[in-house]
Amino acid sequence: MAVFTAVSLDDLTQWIKQFPLGRALALDGISSGIDNSNFFLTTERGEYVLTIFENLRFEQLPFYVQLMRHLAQQGIPVPAPVPNGDGELVVTLHGKPAIIVSRLSGASQLDPQPVHCAEVGRMLARMHLAGRDFELHQPNLRGLDWILATAPEVQPFLSIEEAALLRTETAYQADFAAGATYAALPRGPVHADLFRNNVMFEGERLSGCFDFYFAGVDTWLFDIAVTVNDWCIDLATGRLIDARVRALLDAYHAARPFTQEEGAAWQPMLRAGALRFWLSRLYDLHLPRAAELLTPHDPTHFERILRERIERAAPQLPL
Numbered sequence: 114m115a116v117f118t119a120v121s122l123d124d125l126t127q128w129i130k131q132f133p134l135g136r137a138l139a140l141d142g143i144s145s146g147i148d149n150s151n152f153f154l155t156t157e158r159g160e161y162v163l164t165i166f167e168n169l170r171f172e173q174l175p176f177y178v179q180l181m182r183h184l185a186q187q188g189i190p191v192p193a194p195v196p197n198g199d200g201e202l203v204v205t206l207h208g209k210p211a212i213i214v215s216r217l218s219g220a221s222q223l224d225p226q227p228v229h230c231a232e233v234g235r236m237l238a239r240m241h242l243a244g245r246d247f248e249l250h251q252p253n254l255r256g257l258d259w260i261l262a263t264a265p266e267v268q269p270f271l272s273i274e275e276a277a278l279l280r281t282e283t284a285y286q287a288d289f290a291a292g293a294t295y296a297a298l299p300r301g302p303v304h305a306d307l308f309r310n311n312v313m314f315e316g317e318r319l320s321g322c323f324d325f326y327f328a329g330v331d332t333w334l335f336d337i338a339v340t341v342n343d344w345c346i347d348l349a350t351g352r353l354i355d356a357r358v359r360a361l362l363d364a365y366h367a368a369r370p371f372t373q374e375e376g377a378a379w380q381p382m383l384r385a386g387a388l389r390f391w392l393s394r395l396y397d398l399h400l401p402r403a404a405e406l407l408t409p410h411d412p413t414h415f416e417r418i419l420r421e422r423i424e425r426a427a428p429q430l431p432l
């Protein structure tokens with residue numbers, strides 16, 4: 114379930130004329146999304162995805178949509194937004210903001226091997242480099258400021274052990290972010306949610322990635338940590354799988370070499386990536402949005418990952 118706004122082919126007859134896509138021929142709701150209403154759209158010109166935004170407002174969208182356009186123009190395999198005849202990327206459909214983007218081929222790889230992790234690392238490095246001259250700026254809205262503001266809100270719902278971990282880790286991250294090593298980390302637009310379900314593969318070849326709605330400007334290393342914490346772990350324990358970590362980091366390093374400061378910040382950043390998703394999952398569980406229809410993701414998964422990263426040294430970055 115996840116088509117919140119119903120759209121029919123008839124609804125598109127007039128609306129689609131503003132785009133250079135010919136007539137709409139078929140429209141199929143996509144069931145797997147959790148935030149927006151998504152449809153596979155076939156037109157006379159090809160295959161697209163129509164997204165109607167259920168939570169983000171018009172003024173919140175330019176950073177994400179322009180970033181996708183910028184990256185697509187630089188040859189990164191991300192959905193390319195289609196402008197209408199007036200050059201607008203975001204238009205109104207059923208009173209809500211909507212976009213049409215190119216449809217990526219392939220399917221998710223939910224059981225990744227080192228070869229897939231290498232593809233992800235290579236693409237992530239290319240994406241970071243391609244984002245360097247992107248002109249819009251928006252901070253990572255799930256960065257440290259958000260963590261510091263949100264942690265007290267969930268504290269009352271936690272066990273003594275959880276509350277202690279959340280308190281000590283937010284303090285650790287605030288302290289780390291105030292230091293010289295953190296300040297020296299290279300930064301730019303980052304995806305910030307590059308999980309397995311947001312990347313497509315055709316066989317062993319990465320064919321694209323999507324879902325840029327947590328993107329923002331942050332350290333590149335944070336993005337790598339978020340990605341490694343999902344792609345390179347044993348899901349049951351949260352433990353890092355060395356061969357996958359090596360494959361992802363080596364491929365990234367070959368395209369965009371790591372700095373000494375990144376080497377020093379790696380373990381704290383893996384912890385920061387785990388903390389960010391533990392906290393958002395705690396928040397969604399204990400303080401769900403009004404009319405939230407979906408089962409929240411399990412926070413204990415990221416609590417386990419966070420404890421793992423605190424207790425066990427990760428493979429170091431290649432330098």
Ligand SMILES: Nc1ncnc2c1ncn2[C@@H]1O[C@H](COP(=O)(O)OP(=O)(O)O)[C@@H](O)[C@H]1O
Pocket residue numbers: 115143145146147148149150151162192214215216217218310323324326
């Ligand atoms: N550009 C695209 N090309 C191909 N499939 C896409 C594209 N965008 C989204 N999808 C499909 O739609 C599903 C839901 O998209 P997603 O961005 O995760 O939605 P939500 O933001 O609502 O969580 C994805 O799992 C994927 O299968």
Ligand SMILES: N[C@@H](CCOP(=O)(O)O)C(=O)O
Pocket residue numbers: 147148306308310311324390393394410
């Ligand atoms: N990756 C996040 C949730 C974001 O959901 P998505 O389907 O939009 O990627 C998590 O696992 O908590």
